[in-house]
Every structure is written in C-alpha cells, then in structure tokens.
Amino acid sequence: MTELTPLQNLWLTEAVRLREEHAGPLDDLEANRLARAAGGDLAGRIQRRALWLAERDGLTAALRHWLQGARLAVLLMAALACITGAGMAFSALGNGLGPVNIFWALGTLLGLNLILLLSWAVGLVFAGEHGAALGRLWLWLSEKLARDAKAAQLPPALMLLLQRHRLNRWAIGTLVNGLWLLIMLSALIMLVLLMATRQYDFIWESTLLGADFFAALTDALTAVPHALGWSAPRVDMIRVGLDSDYNRALVRQAWAIWLVGAVLIYGVLPRLILMLLCRWRWNRGRARLHLDLNLPGYAQLRERLMPSSERLGINDAAPEHLHRVESAVGAEVSEGALLVAIELDEQRPWPPALPKGVSDAGILDSRESRHRLLEQLTRFPPARLAIACDPRRSPDRGSLALVAELARNAAATRVWLLQAPQGQALDAERLGDWHVALQRLELPFADCAPMGWLENGHD
Structure with missing residues (x-):
C-alpha cells in the first residue's frame, strides 16, 4: 500500500x-x-x-x-x-x-x-x-x-x-x-x-x-x-x-x-x-499547508482527543516520581470494591461476571467519564480497586498517569492485565513494558481476574 x-x-x-x-x-x-x-x-x-x-x-x-x-x-x-x-x-x-x-x-x-x-x-x-x-x-x-x-x-x-x-x-x-x-x-x-x-x-x-x-x-x-x-x-x-x-x-x-x-x-x-x-x-x-484548528469541526475534537490525564505530563519530560502512587485513603474511610477498565476495544465483552459486593465503574474512554469517576472516588473511596488494562496498547504516560491518579483515591489497588482475545497474541515486548511501568508505580499486577481479592480482600 x-x-x-x-x-x-x-x-x-x-x-x-x-x-x-x-x-x-x-x-x-x-x-x-x-x-x-x-x-x-x-x-x-x-x-x-x-x-x-x-x-x-x-x-x-x-x-x-x-x-x-x-x-x-x-x-x-x-x-x-x-x-x-x-x-x-x-x-x-x-x-x-x-x-x-x-x-x-x-x-x-x-x-x-x-x-x-x-x-x-x-x-x-x-x-x-x-x-x-x-x-x-x-x-x-x-x-x-x-x-x-x-x-x-x-x-x-x-x-x-x-x-x-x-x-x-x-x-x-x-x-x-x-x-x-x-x-x-x-x-x-x-x-x-x-x-x-x-x-x-x-x-x-x-x-x-x-x-x-x-x-x-x-x-x-x-x-x-x-x-x-x-x-x-x-x-x-x-x-x-x-x-x-x-x-x-x-x-x-x-x-x-x-x-x-x-x-x-x-x-x-x-x-x-x-x-x-x-x-x-x-x-x-x-x-506550509496545515490544519486550521479554529474551524468548528476541529475545535469540537479538542475535548475528545486531549484528555485531562495528559495534564499530568504526557507531552512534557517528566521526573521519575511523576506517577508514584502515594494513597492518602485510609482503611477507616474506605469501603466496598470497584472494577474499572481503561480504553478497551468495543469487541471485548465487558463487564465480566462480578461477585456480590463488587461494583462496575465501566470503561474510561473520555475526559468526562474520567472526571466523573475521580469525583466519585474522592467522595466515596473504595477499599479495593481493580484497574483492567489492555496490554496490547502501549503503556503511554497518559494511561500510566490515570492509573496512578485512580490508585491514589483507593485504599488498595491492583492492575489486571487482560488476556488477548481468542485468536490473537500479546506482544511480548509491549507486555514487558507494562510490567516495568507498573513496577515503577509499585502497583501489584496480574494477568488473571482478581475477583477473589475484590470480594474478600485476599486471593
């Protein structure tokens, strides 16, 4: 082509x-x-x-x-x-x-x-x-x-x-x-x-x-x-x-x-x-041709293509501590369990079957949905938060910044690296990038559903 x-x-x-x-x-x-x-x-x-x-x-x-x-x-x-x-x-x-x-x-x-x-x-x-x-x-x-x-x-x-x-x-x-x-x-x-x-x-x-x-x-x-x-x-x-x-x-x-x-x-x-x-x-x-970003059709895309998490440093050089997770939520003010996903494909069925007492926060794929969930977590922080990520996507700084921000609003957080759909395979190098990034965030992660942990607090 x-x-x-x-x-x-x-x-x-x-x-x-x-x-x-x-x-x-x-x-x-x-x-x-x-x-x-x-x-x-x-x-x-x-x-x-x-x-x-x-x-x-x-x-x-x-x-x-x-x-x-x-x-x-x-x-x-x-x-x-x-x-x-x-x-x-x-x-x-x-x-x-x-x-x-x-x-x-x-x-x-x-x-x-x-x-x-x-x-x-x-x-x-x-x-x-x-x-x-x-x-x-x-x-x-x-x-x-x-x-x-x-x-x-x-x-x-x-x-x-x-x-x-x-x-x-x-x-x-x-x-x-x-x-x-x-x-x-x-x-x-x-x-x-x-x-x-x-x-x-x-x-x-x-x-x-x-x-x-x-x-x-x-x-x-x-x-x-x-x-x-x-x-x-x-x-x-x-x-x-x-x-x-x-x-x-x-x-x-x-x-x-x-x-x-x-x-x-x-x-x-x-x-x-x-x-x-x-x-x-x-x-x-x-x-010298360029897009005129002042045209109505392009101006309306700014909110969808420049999400709020990018204010945490997706475009600028970031210090090492930018995404470190330091949760200020204590166990005494948090309760319940919550599962949330970040930018999943429409072909992937979601949400999975959840145990009793575990809530589904849906898929975060827009600035509005992120704001809405973060505001909810600020008022009602969960005791346990599982964040589902698709490791087929690159762990860009915007996604990692969002993971860190979500984790700061929960007492305990785990990252669920989803398996590839049937008939597809994960890229080993990209999966390794996810492992390295999450280790830097000091967040536990796994490739299996943390349903037992969400329901009972232990595996």
Whole structure:
C-alpha cells in the first residue's frame, strides 16, 4: 500500500470534517482512542483520527481511485492538447498548394493563446481566486474516471483546503499553462515539420492596410527575437510581392524563420515561464499547508482527543516520581470494591461476571467519564480497586498517569492485565513494558481476574 503524502493526509482530514459537518458525527470511539494513544499535538491527533476513519469507511481507497482518474484525465487532456497544437499548425499553413498569408498564419498560431493568457493573468490579479475552464474540466474528468461514489466527496474538500491557503490559483495555473505549453510546443514542432517537407510561399494581403503598416508591425514583432539573435525579414523583403524579381527562396526562408521564432518567443516561452512560476509557488505553499484548528469541526475534537490525564505530563519530560502512587485513603474511610477498565476495544465483552459486593465503574474512554469517576472516588473511596488494562496498547504516560491518579483515591489497588482475545497474541515486548511501568508505580499486577481479592480482600 502506497504511503500517503502530507497533502493527501490533510486532504482526507478535510474530507472527513466536511462529511461530519453535513451528515453528523461519525462513530469514532476507537479512532479517538488510537489517536490519544499515539500522542502528539492536537493537529497530529486530528489527522490520525481522520485517517483511521477514512480507512475504515473506504475514503482512502476512494482517494487512490480519484488520483488514478486524475492522472488519466491529465493524460487525455495532454493528448488533446498535442492534437490541438498540430491542428493549429495545419490550419495556419494549409496544404502548400497556395501562398500563405503570413500575418493570418501568425494570428492563427498565437491569437487565441495570447487572448486566453491575458484573460488568465487579469483574472489572477484582479479576481484573486480565478477559476479556469480547463481546471474545472480536469476535476470533472477526474471524478468520472474514478468510478467511485465515495470519491465525490473529495474534490470539494481539496478545493476548500487549497482556497483556505490561496493555493488553488497556483495549482490551476500550473495545469492551464502546462497544457497550453504542450499546445504551443506541438504547434511549433508540426510547423517545423511542415516547412521541412513542403514548400510554402508567404505573402501579406490586405484591402485596407498598406505595406507600411505591415512593415511597422513586422518590425515591432521582430524586436524581441532580434534582441535574442534571431534573424528577421528586412523591410525590402516585406514590401516585395511574388511577382518581383527578388530571390524568392531567400524570402521564403526569411519568413519561415521569422514565423518559427515568433511562435517560440511569443507562444512557447511565456507559457513555460508562467508554468514554472506557478509550480514554484505551488511547491512553496504546499510545504506550509496545515490544519486550521479554529474551524468548528476541529475545535469540537479538542475535548475528545486531549484528555485531562495528559495534564499530568504526557507531552512534557517528566521526573521519575511523576506517577508514584502515594494513597492518602485510609482503611477507616474506605469501603466496598470497584472494577474499572481503561480504553478497551468495543469487541471485548465487558463487564465480566462480578461477585456480590463488587461494583462496575465501566470503561474510561473520555475526559468526562474520567472526571466523573475521580469525583466519585474522592467522595466515596473504595477499599479495593481493580484497574483492567489492555496490554496490547502501549503503556503511554497518559494511561500510566490515570492509573496512578485512580490508585491514589483507593485504599488498595491492583492492575489486571487482560488476556488477548481468542485468536490473537500479546506482544511480548509491549507486555514487558507494562510490567516495568507498573513496577515503577509499585502497583501489584496480574494477568488473571482478581475477583477473589475484590470480594474478600485476599486471593
């Protein structure tokens, strides 16, 4: 399975947020527990939660299908761009049976490209979030080629994520200018091939305009190519016609070189520069992408993913005595027995059969449940407390801090390290970590149910 990129992680996180915003909260108890167990800051936990939900609900597979469709859409659009460019060259030069109006050919090759380039640039500067038809076409094709109903949630999430960081303009700009670069390169290559295999005579014709106008226009268009060392037709070549005695082979060659240079400099190079600029801005912006934790969907997760026990030191370096258990509860003020579990899987049946006089405090998997139980223990401390833990999970500092806090509110405490469900095995190294951690806490522990101890005070 291919590892997801940071952008794809953020993309899936945003898709999950939008899904919950429109359809309501998802069943996320296990996702929250796994995110809390992994630790880290709030943004990292939100991403881990979202990625687990996306994997469970098929959204990760839908993303991979959508990306396959997106790549295929780009290939199809690139093929269409190459065909379009070749068609422009054929349209500009014709079949070679008649003379070619040089300025009509130039307008055919550059006119639409320059108009759309100016339109894109003006929209980028003044409209800010300018959307291009080619960009919308790519999104539409990507969705159709993905053939996954769940992939329909992904394009809106991507657009919102990019718009929030003003990156959509550079993503669309890279696509648009890249496709037009292919069009102009294809036109240029076909132009050279046609001129290399056919003989074209170039003329200028106009009912309203004279030779002086075309001479001035040619000089203006030649300024940049000439500065770059590109040869251009002289004024006397512009003024001559086909009926003159001027060297027609020399005229044909001069106009052909001028036309190729104009397409290269005014058609290919601007699109290449703009595509590289957009790509550079896209790469810079993508590296700075992050979650906006102020969004309502993310702000609501803070209480579930940053539990209160972490105030005891899950994120900061802790001294050796942080989790030491020093119970202040005396035998004379405590009574009864209590069994409590910490973050168990939903598949595990709970609670087990309890002897008479032993109460079940349920499963602690949220900040509210922890607060509620700790408040109860403060008012009514039990004489005996058994804490059930799943040793398949790592003994992170948050869990150990909670175990220590619970033990401080009971006269006597034992930890029950549960057996793995049928068909599964415990990781020996992780189980050893639990043994070491509980020994440091100076708490007795066992892998069998301490029911006799809970009921009678002895095994």
